Amino acid sequence: MRDLARLRLPSARLAYLSACDTLRTSTDLADEAVHIVSAFQMAGFPHVVGSLWHVVDAIGAEVARSVYEALHTGGGALDVGRTAQALHSTVRALRDTYPATPSLWACQVHAGP
Known part of the structure; x- marks a missing residue:
């Protein structure tokens, strides 16, 4: 994470992290609020989507598809300001579909403006 946080990517716009536990802090950085999501932000990504815990594969794929569809403006462009x-x-x-199972949908987070 330190190497990632040291990067400077001024043209970066959106990092969508489909892996599980992307907001977990590593033990060597336990006294800091640094996790993969914040490392991407320090590297220059203003919008980062991550997860607080394990994501069920089918739900994770559904979330990614839906988010990207909502951001798509046509011609391959994304309006990341709507992330x-x-x-x-x-x-x-998802909450409406699975109201009794927040573990399926409550882990998804957006970091950024």
Whole structure:
């Protein structure tokens, strides 16, 4: 994570981290609030999507598909300024589908403006 955080990527816009536990802090950085999501932000990504715990594969794929569909503006472009709203809408839909199982949808987070 330190190497990632040292990068400077001024053109970066969105990092979508599909792996599980991307907000977990490593033991060697336990006294700091550094995890993979924050390392991507320090490297220059203003919008980062990550997860607090294990993501069920089918749900993770559904979230990613829905978020990217919401961000797609046509011609291959993404409006990353809508990332928080896209994730919020996606998670709300999952919450409506699985109201008794928040472990399926509550782990998805957006870091950024």
